[in-house]
Amino acid sequence: MTLTLALSSxxxxxxxxxxxxxxxxxxxxxxxxxxxxxxxxxALLALATTHLLGxxxxxxxxxxxxxxxxxxxxxxxxxxxxxxxxxxxxxAAASLFALGYGSHEQAPQRVLPFYPLFLAxxxxxxxxxxxxxxxxxxxxxxxTSWALVIAHHRAxxxxxxxxxxxxxxxxGTLALLLTFGLLAGPDGGYGFAQMRAEPPSPxxxxxxxxxxxxxxxxxxxxxxxxxxxxxxxxxxxxxxSALMSGVMTKVAVYGFVRIVLDxxxxxxxxxxxxxxxxxxxxxxxxxxxxxxxxxxxxxxxxHTVENIGIIFIGLGLALAFKAYGMTAAAALxxxxxxxxxxxxxxxxxxxxxxxxxxxTATGERDMEHLxxxxxxxxxxxxxxxxxxAAISALPPLNGFVSExxxxxxxxxxxxxPSWGLKFLVPAVGALLAMSAxxxxxxxxxxxxxxxxxxxxxxxxxxxxxxxxxxRAAMIVLxxxxxxxxxxxxLFIDALAPVVEGLAGERMxxxxxxxxxxxxxxxxxxxxxxxxxxxxxxxxxxxxAAFAIHRLASDQLRRAPPWDCGYPDPSPxxxxxxxxxxxxxxxxxxTMVFAASERTDMPPPGDQRPARLVVVVRDLIWEGVYAPxxxxxxxLSERLNRLQFLTIRxxxxxxxxxxxxxxxxxxxWP
Amino acid sequence: xAVMLDLAxxxxxxxxxxxxxxxxxxxxxxxxxxxxxxxGPPLIQPYRDxxxxxxxxxxxxENASWLFRVIPYLVFAATWxxxxxxxxxQSGLLFxxxxxxxxxxxxxxxxxxxxxxxxxxxxxxxGGIGSSRxxxxxxxxxxxxxxxxxTLALIAGSTQLSTVAAFMTSSDVGLRVSLGLALFALIMVxxxxxxxxxxxxxxxxxxxxxxxxxxxxxxxxxxLALIELASQLKLLLYVSLIGCVFVPWGxxxxxxxxxxxxxxxxxYLGKLALGAFLLALFETAIAKMRVFRVPEFLGAALMLGxxxxxxxxxxxxx
Numbered sequence: 001m002t003l004t005l006a007l008s009s010x011x012x013x014x015x016x017x018x019x020x021x022x023x024x025x026x027x028x029x030x031x032x033x034x035x036x037x038x039x040x041x042x043a044l045l046a047l048a049t050t051h052l053l054g055x056x057x058x059x060x061x062x063x064x065x066x067x068x069x070x071x072x073x074x075x076x077x078x079x080x081x082x083x084x085x086x087x088x089x090x091x092a093a094a095s096l097f098a099l100g101y102g103s104h105e106q107a108p109q110r111v112l113p114f115y116p117l118f119l120a121x122x123x124x125x126x127x128x129x130x131x132x133x134x135x136x137x138x139x140x141x142x143x144t145s146w147a148l149v150i151a152h153h154r155a156x157x158x159x160x161x162x163x164x165x166x167x168x169x170x171x172g173t174l175a176l177l178l179t180f181g182l183l184a185g186p187d188g189g190y191g192f193a194q195m196r197a198e199p200p201s202p203x204x205x206x207x208x209x210x211x212x213x214x215x216x217x218x219x220x221x222x223x224x225x226x227x228x229x230x231x232x233x234x235x236x237x238x239x240x241s242a243l244m245s246g247v248m249t250k251v252a253v254y255g256f257v258r259i260v261l262d263x264x265x266x267x268x269x270x271x272x273x274x275x276x277x278x279x280x281x282x283x284x285x286x287x288x289x290x291x292x293x294x295x296x297x298x299x300x301x302x303h304t305v306e307n308i309g310i311i312f313i314g315l316g317l318a319l320a321f322k323a324y325g326m327t328a329a330a331a332l333x334x335x336x337x338x339x340x341x342x343x344x345x346x347x348x349x350x351x352x353x354x355x356x357x358x359x360t361a362t363g364e365r366d367m368e369h370l371x372x373x374x375x376x377x378x379x380x381x382x383x384x385x386x387x388x389a390a391i392s393a394l395p396p397l398n399g400f401v402s403e404x405x406x407x408x409x410x411x412x413x414x415x416x417p418s419w420g421l422k423f424l425v426p427a428v429g430a431l432l433a434m435s436a437x438x439x440x441x442x443x444x445x446x447x448x449x450x451x452x453x454x455x456x457x458x459x460x461x462x463x464x465x466x467x468x469x470x471r472a473a474m475i476v477l478x479x480x481x482x483x484x485x486x487x488x489x490l491f492i493d494a495l496a497p498v499v500e501g502l503a504g505e506r507m508x509x510x511x512x513x514x515x516x517x518x519x520x521x522x523x524x525x526x527x528x529x530x531x532x533x534x535x536x537x538x539x540x541x542x543x544a545a546f547a548i549h550r551l552a553s554d555q556l557r558r559a560p561p562w563d564c565g566y567p568d569p570s571p572x573x574x575x576x577x578x579x580x581x582x583x584x585x586x587x588x589x590t591m592v593f594a595a596s597e598r599t600d601m602p603p604p605g606d607q608r609p610a611r612l613v614v615v616v617r618d619l620i621w622e623g624v625y626a627p628x629x630x631x632x633x634x635l636s637e638r639l640n641r642l643q644f645l646t647i648r649x650x651x652x653x654x655x656x657x658x659x660x661x662x663x664x665x666x667x668w669p
Numbered sequence: 670x671a672v673m674l675d676l677a678x679x680x681x682x683x684x685x686x687x688x689x690x691x692x693x694x695x696x697x698x699x700x701x702x703x704x705x706x707x708x709g710p711p712l713i714q715p716y717r718d719x720x721x722x723x724x725x726x727x728x729x730x731e732n733a734s735w736l737f738r739v740i741p742y743l744v745f746a747a748t749w750x751x752x753x754x755x756x757x758x759q760s761g762l763l764f765x766x767x768x769x770x771x772x773x774x775x776x777x778x779x780x781x782x783x784x785x786x787x788x789x790x791x792x793x794x795x796g797g798i799g800s801s802r803x804x805x806x807x808x809x810x811x812x813x814x815x816x817x818x819x820t821l822a823l824i825a826g827s828t829q830l831s832t833v834a835a836f837m838t839s840s841d842v843g844l845r846v847s848l849g850l851a852l853f854a855l856i857m858v859x860x861x862x863x864x865x866x867x868x869x870x871x872x873x874x875x876x877x878x879x880x881x882x883x884x885x886x887x888x889x890x891x892x893l894a895l896i897e898l899a900s901q902l903k904l905l906l907y908v909s910l911i912g913c914v915f916v917p918w919g920x921x922x923x924x925x926x927x928x929x930x931x932x933x934x935x936x937y938l939g940k941l942a943l944g945a946f947l948l949a950l951f952e953t954a955i956a957k958m959r960v961f962r963v964p965e966f967l968g969a970a971l972m973l974g975x976x977x978x979x980x981x982x983x984x985x986x987x
Contacts (some may be wrong), residue, residue: 371792374734385736394779395772407771407815411822414982426978429819430812430971437811440778441804444785448800453792454732517767526828529767533750533776536767540683541746544895548723552891555726562730562887563793575789575797583805587964 048084100469175215199265219252234297238356272320282309336405691715761923788884799883816974
């Protein structure tokens with residue numbers, strides 16, 4: 001029943017899309033499209049939540065769609081229900097935000113028809129129960145999001161972003177196609193149930209793992225497959241950016257979890273080495289890239305890469321523990337990864353909404369042209385600050401809980417017998433700790449340069465607070481950040497059926513623990529109580545405020561800034577995004593980005609000003625993608641000659657090809 | 670009744686750390702002055718300073734936002750809660766399980782996050798320089814600190830400070846290389862986190878050498894008092910932490926009687942005085958380093974911590 005209802009709700013979305021095509025560019029169409037999307041997402045959210053909390057049996061159904069002898073299989077189990085919650089929570093928030101934000105859209109007809117289809121695609125991936133339906137939905141999701149990325153194709157570098165995205169998405173789908181081919185085996189069992197029943201041999205399973213890492217990892221943004229992400233995510237309209245960064249990357253995580261932890265059978269220990277090494281590098285590289293940006297939306301997109309790294313650290317640890325039969329530890333690591341996926345979908349959506357609000361108010365994405373927005377947009381500033389604190393893993397908000405659980409999982413890993421993991425896991429722990437600290441630096445920069453200080457341009461000075469519907473969407477998400485941080489036990493318990501299905505065991509029940517704290521293993525070992533930390537902070541803060549306002553002076557005088565006696569009236573003397581990141585660039589950048597600074601001093605007598613030239617290179621792009629692109633270009637130049645042959649040459653070419661094929665057939669055993 | 674008593678002890682700990690924090694700074698300054706053959710301010714000078722600051726009016730920059738006025742309270746609250754969660758004279762307090770060592774570090778991280786934002790709020794170049802350097806230092810100090818936490822947690826099998834302290838007093842510890850490395854790393858991190866020489870100079874207002882002071886340059890009056898008190902609390906927290914983990918002797922166990930509590934308190938005061946003395950001795954013996962030497966200093970701490978953790982990971986199976 002749940003599944004039928006879910007599928008019929010999803011079926012509404014294409015109808016809305018048709019309506020959008022014929023509805024014209026009136027405001028009413030925008031309202032109808034986003035309103036219906038909101039209603040559908042909320043319905044799906046309710047269905048998925050009841051299924052997840054009710055821990056009902058997994059339901060499956062078959063629709064006579066797609067290939068005639070195969071049909072389309074759909075199934076909702078605990079894992080699917082959890083990711084359906086993630087998808088539809090993000091979708092509902094984005095639709096609500098877009099009810100306000102969408103009215104500022106210049107070209108609504110480029111966005112509206114694709115938006116419901118994109119939602120439908122993401123939902124269908126999570127519900128698909130055979131390879132064919134999964135791949136079709138996956139590609140559908142990719143293509144609709146691509147259309148949304150190039151919605152504003154004339155602006156900036158968006159066409160280039162769309163091109164890179166299309167190439168990478170096709171490449172990823174190709175890898176997934178091969179994955180399912182290997183999983184299905186020669187008999188062609190394309191249903192997930194058949195794959196689960198007959199796991200492949202260890203050699204094939206290794207290939208499946210690598211291909212899944214390429215296919216799902218490129219969509220999620222694992223380094224070095226992340227290059228499309230910081231180009232494509234910011235190019236889309238902001239509510240779509242939020243969906244792509246907050247939700248679509250989670251659909252990719254779902255793909256990885258479904259294939260590797262569910263379909264692929266018992267893991268080998270070295271799988272986790274590959275996953276953990278990639279995840280650790282992804283973490284630190286993602287946040288270092290983010291720190292170098294001065295485009296607010298691109299900074300957020302790069303930061304998604306970091307969080308994907310954190311999620312994959314949890315998943316990699318779960319694989320390691322599962323390989324050695326340590327199911328309790330695997331349950332903890334998996335819970336940490338999945339909870340971080342959920343948390344990230346909330347605060348990343350919130351932050352992208354905030355950047356959208358800033359974009360509407362000022363027309364600027366470049367932080368160097370912003371500043372002082374806290375005075376003009378106080379409410380947006382507040383919710384953006386909550387998002388920044390949550391993503392920087394500050395207690396008592398939700399980001400801290402999942403990182404804390406990941407650290408607890410790392411602390412269980414000395415019991416792992418393999419030497420490779422013994423050396424790798426502490427290093428990954430150090431990388432995770434470093435990325436957490438750098439994330440805080442990154443969001444001090446993002447919030448500080450955008451919202452604090454003095455306005456750097458006229459546009460920032462004249463900004464107006466965004467509309468109330470957009471604010472409502474952001475406030476809802478900010479509240480969720482606090483709730484998930486203060487009572488994390490409820491969310492961990494909700495994840496229990498998912499974890500139990502994949503790891504074979506669940507984390508201890510948290511609901512009955514005193515004072516709502518969370519205890520991963522035993523209270524003498526570690527525990528954390530977000531609620532008490534929050535209450536203590538509020539109490540001691542208000543106690544201090546009360547004492548000071550009763551006992552101390554409450555006089556206040558406004559005066560010009562002190563600034564050690566040398567205040568400069570020009571806002572250009574403030575710290576900018578670039579100068580804020582300069583110390584970190586000098587510490588880490590020389591190695592990671594081959595960053596160099598050079599003072600371009602004119603010779604005596606020359607009138608031009610001296611300049612500081614900073615070069616930051618993207619070594620992954622230069623080292624991997626540029627050579628491949630150059631190779632493809634050279635090859636196609638060579639092959640281009642084949643277009644201009646005479647008829648005789650073509651005939652001999654065909655003849656030669658035929659002979660070769662026959663020879664191959666003859667020699668083939 | 671027992672709960673009431675536990676609550677009373679927990680409350681007493683909160684008050685004790687708050688009251689002792691300025692004294693610790695006072696002792697440090699006094700010792701430092703004597704070592705430099707100055708007479709130095711009286712021990713209670715930090716209290717007087719705080720009271721004086723509280724009485725003064727706040728001079729707020731014209732374009733300071735609401736956040737700028739809220740941040741002192743946030744920073745103070747986060748630091749106070751963190752300091753009250755570290756066992757001082759008694760371990761196993763009523764609420765000590767509400768946050769383990771990782772959460773305490775993260776609470777200090779929250780305080781730093783907001784303080785760095787305060788540095789950017791008015792839009793002056795000094796605030797910016799302080800904030801950007803502070804986050805650079807934190808980006809190395811925090812992972813080093815977490816590596817120390819990992820080492821302790823792996824040795825004691827827990828991230829709960831009370832359990833760690835109990836384990837350290839037991840005879841199972843023995844001499845371990847990892848513990849020595851972790852102690853060094855922890856001291857280096859503590860010096861950096863508290864903006865002491867050689868990383869930063871708390872006494873300076875000499876423009877380009879300052880980090881912490883540059884961030885709080887625009888604060889005055891009661892706001893400045895709160896921030897000063899918070900940084901004094903932070904120093905106390907780190908001294909208590911080192912005392913609790915590496916010299917846990919004398920600390921009263923959970924549910925101890927009045928005599929044990931008195932011994933615990935006396936031992937704690939002794940540890941604080943010793944900590945302040947050693948810090949002052951170290952600070953007079955060393956010169957401040959350039960800002961871009963700090964990453965090397967902290968990188969060494971990070972490597973020590975990582976080495977300590979790795980040793981434990983590897984030695985587990987031997």
